Amino acid sequence: MITENASLKPAARRRLNLGKYAGFFLVLPSIIAVGIFVYGFIAWSVRVSLSQWKGLTPDYTFVGLKNYINLFSDPRFMVDIRNTVIFTLVFVLGSLTIGLTLAILLDQHLPGEAFFRSLFLFPMAISFIVTGVVWRWMLNPAITADRLSGFNLLFHNLGLDFLINQWHLTPTWGIAAVALAAIWQMSGYTMALYLGGLRAVPDELREAARVDGASELQVYRRIILPMLWPVTLSAVIILGHISLKVFDLIIAVAGKQLPLDVPAIYMWQTTFDGLFYGRGASIGILLLISVAVLIIPYLYYSLRSGGES
Amino acid sequence: MNIKKVTWGVLSILILFSLILSACGGGEEATPAETAAPEEATAPPEATGKQVEVFSWWTGGGEAAGLDAMIVVFKAQNPDVEFINSAVAGGAGTNARAVLATRLSQNQPPDSWQGHAGQELIGTYVKDQKIEPLNFLYEEQGWLDIMPATLIPLISQDGNIYSVPVNIHRANVLWSNPAVLEANGVTTAPTNLEEWFAAMDTLQAAGVIPLAMGEQWTAMHLMETILLASLGPEAYNGLWDGTTDWGSPEVKTGLENYAKALGYTNTDAGSLSWQDASQLVVDGKAAYNVMGDWAQGFFQELGKQPNTDYGWAPVPGTSGTFQFLSDSFVLAVGAPHRDEAIAWLKVAGSKEGQDAFNPVKGSIPARSDADKTLYNVYLQSAMDDWASNTVVGSLAHGVVANDSWKSEIDTALGLFLADKNIDTFQAALVAACQSSGPCQ
Amino acid sequence: MTSTTAARSPKRRFRFQGRYLLLIPLLLMTIFYLLPLYIMLVTGFKSFAEVSLQTMWNLPGGFSLENYIAAFEKLAPHLKNSLMMVIPAAIISSMVGSVNGFVLARWRFPGSNLVLPLLLFGMFIPYQSILIPLAVFMKNIGLAGSIPGLILVHVIYGIPITTLTFYGYYMTVPKELVEAARIDGAGMFGAYRHIFLPVSAPAFVVVIIWQFTSAWNDFLFAVILTGNENWPVTVALQNMAGSQIIAWNVQMAGSFLAAVPTLLVYIFLGRYFLRGLMAGALKG
Structure with missing residues (x-):
């Protein structure tokens, strides 16, 4: 892409030199804004995270990595890590499985395809808060017969009493119930990604495989699925970073209770309720690092391969 | 792809929203919130430009109704002051503390806010010098004789009294x-x-x-x-x-x-x-x-x-x-409208203010001279207990x-x-x- | 609109026997996706007397709008706040994104290929990592607690995604066109106005829809940056759900009201919304 300018004729190039930086000035406001609001603020947060600020008065006294070290012996933060891992696994695997299945089904050109596609995607347009408020009532964890409601009541009415459970109040695994709501919201999106990928597979390839006598199942397994790896990668990155940041959904479904704690909620509570600013900033920075580990290689890969094409 | 069609689609949706928007505006005027009604009854306060911003957690049920009753008393005594009721719900607990903490850490406080008497006040706001001592107000209003002796130490440090308690709740x-x-x-x-x-x-x-x-x-x-x-x-x-x-x-x-x-x-x-x-x-x-x-x-x-x-x-x-536990109001260091905030605190500490607030909120007044007949059977029993029992904090x-x-x-x-x-x-x-x- | 369309219309497809059986799992999934919507709507239409947690799946006996009216009275000012915040945010964002995309795709400057990834990183950061400085900064420049402040924040944190979308779109404009324009002596603004802007409508649609929905659905920025007067509807709804003084049937109706604008956008412009989503995924 860089070579674009070089390909111009020398005369044209000379004229261009005048306004060589004109474009720069046009994007400068955005560069400055992102510079302050993203990079500047990250640096500022790092500074807070290395300070002993606790209480209502900013105190930037340097304490080194103390806040970070304390977090790793903090049982609450361990709960957060466990919950994040469970949530991420359930949410990402669930969304990928459902998304891919739906995409393959829709790829068969069945009647009503457009309807299904819109239907599966619509939760994406809704806020996590709205989703949370509705799911809060569907995941009602009461299990005594006279107080059943939500899914538990539905199971009872369908004679599926063995399915009745405490949802998000289930010890240790409760967070997986909240991940269900997230899957509901994001699996349609995953389907859309996969469908885009499936439709990009050239028909000739499928035809050729069929001519060679491959069954429809084999066509998918041997030819199509391997071609969907880049889509899967994109989806994992996007779903993964959503799940690392999850905050409003959990608040809306379950309120702030420790068994369902995640780093984003701990950050909020310890900073604004407990006034441990230094600790709060450290949690924020650790979240950032975990996201960056996912994102930076991905950005590097995407932009590089995008540039070559 | 028909670009024209798309553009029209966007335009029509935007128009639709502006219609909803104006409908919302209309709806708002047509249905004044019940709680705001008393404020609208008084003359427009903008004329003098005086105002006072009070921050609280009381947004629903008896709490909000009690606050409104006390605001009515304030309005009657200070008709030229606009009362800004910055009540942020603490129920979900997400918003209120964060907003207040940010404002306080940046020294841009509301004039007065609700704080629980005790360490929330002393160990948090007083420690960081966010609120002013109110001894002058206690002396001027004679509150030292009226407010319970058990309560004063909990809102004091080094001989300074830092808040005006309006009510008492029992936790146990x-x-x-x-x-x-x-x-x-x-x-x-x-x-x-x-x-x-x-x-x-x-x-x-x-x-x-x-x-x-x-x-x-x-x-x-x-x-x-x-x-x-x-x-x-x-x-x-x-x-x-x-x-x-x-x-x-x-x-x-x-x-x-x-x-x-x-x-x-x-x-x-x-x-x-x-x-x-x-x-x-x-x-x-x-x-x-x-x-x-x-x-x-x-x-x-x-x-x-x-x-x-x-x-x-x-x-x-x-x-x-x-x-x-006791809800109390404080005076911010650097309050933008200090005089009006003091006027508010006077109402909060007055017999009239407390007897307006507490029967509605469902708590007993902090003052010991309240009119008992205004309170129901439970609250009367609580008043007796408060006067005779050993008092500990929540x-x-x-x-x-x-x-x-x-x-x-x-x-x-x-x-x-x-x-x-x-x-x-x-x-x-x-x-x-x-x-x-x-x-x- | 060529390369942004991921789907290509198939000419002829192999269709195997019995494929209609596949409708069964699709219909089952349809039920799963519609359950929450069903609960939201049905509960909203029940009368106060009829609402009970134990009969939440039953159809309403009559057709009552009590819940919607109660919820609307509570949420109307906040729906208005949301609209006043979201519409300018979406329009400004799209303009900024268009200009950035144009420069980075087709009017480059030395070092411009570094700018894109640096901007893009901002799309992924967890906002908890900038929350404390953001709150302090907005307070100090006097924009905290106001709708303009929230608009500014949505525009700035929207720069990465809007820039990326326009970048991807403008990359499909043949660069020969730009070179020809340059040789003809057209300046930067001329090229933008005469070559890029006229073909930008689809990208604008995508970006406006995307920014509209994401700003509408935002909770975290709103909760820290606005006072209760200026709460957008998400915060007001959460507050309503948290306060418990408002019955759950009203909460359900309220959540439906809060979802209506984005649902409308989705119903009418869903296809373009889908494209916006694809752009968010970068190109795999």
């Missing part, structure tokens, strides 16, 4: 359903924890939820009353000034009692609000509930009758002790621990609710006292 109340108790043969009221646990064993065997509990802060509320019952008022107070060792065997016994009490609670506590939990009692689905006396206001709202639909007593083992409601300490205890409690490990819990409480309390 055991609410019960008389019909449920009777049906299951629990006829004598338990007077200590052992008797109470025995009664709850009976109820549990009968298939009733013995003790209704809600989300995490209500678990903290239960914990503080059981610690009080186990330790007695003196040792309980010692927990907060460092004279009672958090690691002691007595505290461990208290925590064991607490763990036992948790065994009687409903399994879905984590998903219930305090209202849901209290309602289980009056609906006959649970026998007991430990909650502050604001529950009584809620029962009234539900149309329930005292002594038939619900009964009350001090939490077993805490008879003769009044575990209290943890969950900001009296005995500062915000940081309380949040550390809350975290330890949350972990305990999940793993029920008493030793780890006690160790975490010891650590919390060392890091943020008086046990340095």
Whole structure:
């Protein structure tokens, strides 16, 4: 892409030199804004995270990595890590499985395809808060017969009493119930990604495989699925970073209770309720690092391969 | 792709929204919120440009109605001042503290805000020099003779008084359903924890939820009353000034009692609000509930009758002790409208203001000269207890621990609710006292 | 609109026997996706007397709008706040994104290929990592607690995604066109106005829809940056759900009201919304 300018004729190039930086000035406001609001603020947060600020008065006294070290012996933060891992696994695997299945089904050109596609995607347009408020009532964890409601009541009415459970109040695994709501919201999106990928597979390839006598199942397994790896990668990155940041959904479904704690909620509570600013900033920075580990290689890969094409 | 069509699509949607927008505006004017009505009755205050911004947590039910009643009193006395009611709901708990904390850390405070009397005030706002001493106001208004002597030390440091308490709530109340108790043969009221646990064993065997509990802060509320019952008022107070060792065997016994009490609670506590939990009692689905006396206001709202639909007593083992909390208003250092804020505090501390606020809010007034006839049967009994009992402070409601300490205890409690490990819990409480309390 | 369309219309497809059986799992999934919507709508239409947690799946006995009216009275000012915040945010964002995309794709400057990834990183950061400085900064420049402040924040944190979308779109404009324009002596603004802007409508649609929905659905920024007067509807709804004084049937109706604008956008412009989503995924 860089070579674009070089390909111009020398005369044209000379004229261009005048306004060589004109474009720069046009994007400068955005560069400055992102510079302050993203990079500047990250640096500022790092500074807070290395300070002993606790209480209502900013105190930037340097304490080194103390806040970070304390977090790793903090049982609450361990709960957060466990919950994040469970949530991420359930949410990402669930969304990928459902998304891919739906995409393959829709790829068969069945009647009503457009309807299904819109239907599966619509939760994406809704806020996590709205989703949370509705799911809060569907995941009602009461299990005594006279107080059943939500899914538990539905199971009872369908004679599926063995399915009745405490949802998000289930010890240790409760967070997986909240991940269900997230899957509901994001699996349609995953389907859309996969469908885009499936439709990009050239028909000739499928035809050729069929001519060679491959069954429809084999066509998918041997030819199509391997071609969907880049889509899967994109989806994992996007779903993964959503799940690392999850905050409003959990608040809306379950309120702030420790068994369902995640780093984003701990950050909020310890900073604004407990006034441990230094600790709060450290949690924020650790979240950032975990996201960056996912994102930076991905950005590097995407932009590089995008540039070559 | 038909670009024209798309552009029209966008345009028509934008137009649709502006229509909704104007409809919203219209709707807002057409239906003035009930609470705002009294304000609109007075002359437009913009004329003088005077205003006062008061920040509180009171946005719903009796709380908001009580605040409005007090605002009406303020308006009558200060017709030229615009009252900005910055009430942010604390129910969800996400917003209010964050907004206030950010404003305070940037020294851009509201003129006055609601704070619980006690360490929330002293250990948080006074420590960081965010609020002004109010001794001049106490002397000018003669409040030193009227405000309870037990309360003044809790809102003072180094001889300076820092807030104006408007009400008193009792935390250690055991609410019960008389019909449920009777049906299951629990006829004598338990007077200590052992008797109470025995009664709850009976109820549990009968298939009733013995003790209704809600989300995490209500678990903290239960914990503080059981610690009080186990330790007695003196040792309980010692927990907060460092004279009672958090690691002691007595505290461990208290925590064991607490763990036992948790065994009687409903399994879905984590998903219930305090209202849901209290309602289980009056609906006959649970026998007991430990909650502050604001529950009584809620029962009234539900149309329930005292002594038939619900009964009350001090939490077993805490008879003769009044575990209290008090809402108070402060004066910000650097308040943008200091004179008007002082005018507000005068109303908050006045007999007229408190008698307007408290019967509606469902609390007893902080002043000792209130008009008793304005208050219902429960509140009158609470006033008698307040005057005669030993007074100790509440943890969950900001009296005995500062915000940081309380949040550390809350975290330890949350972990305990999940793993029920008493030793780890006690160790975490010891650590919390060392890091943020008086046990340095 | 060539390369942004991921789907290509198939000419002929192999269709196997019995494929209609596949409708069964699709219909089952349809039920799963519609359950929450069903609960929201049905509960909203029940009368106060009829609402009970134990009968939440039953159809309403009559057709009552009590819940919607109650919820609308509570949420109307906040729906208005949301609209006043979201519409300018979406329009400004799209303009900024268009200009950035144009420069980075087709009017480059030395070092411009570094700018894109640096901007893009901002799309992924967890906002908890900038929350404390953001709150302090907005307070100090006097924009905290106001709708303009929230608009500014949405525009700035929207720069990465809007820039990326326009970048991807403008990359499909043949660069020969730009070179020809340059040789003809057209300046930067001329090239933008005469070559890029006229073909930008689809990208604008995508970006406006995307920014509209994401700003509408935002909770975290709103909760820290606005006072209760200026709350957008998400915060007001959460507050309503948290306060418990409002019955759950009203909450359900309220959540439906809060979802209506984005649902409308989705129903009418869903296809373009889908494209916006694809752009968010970068190109795999």
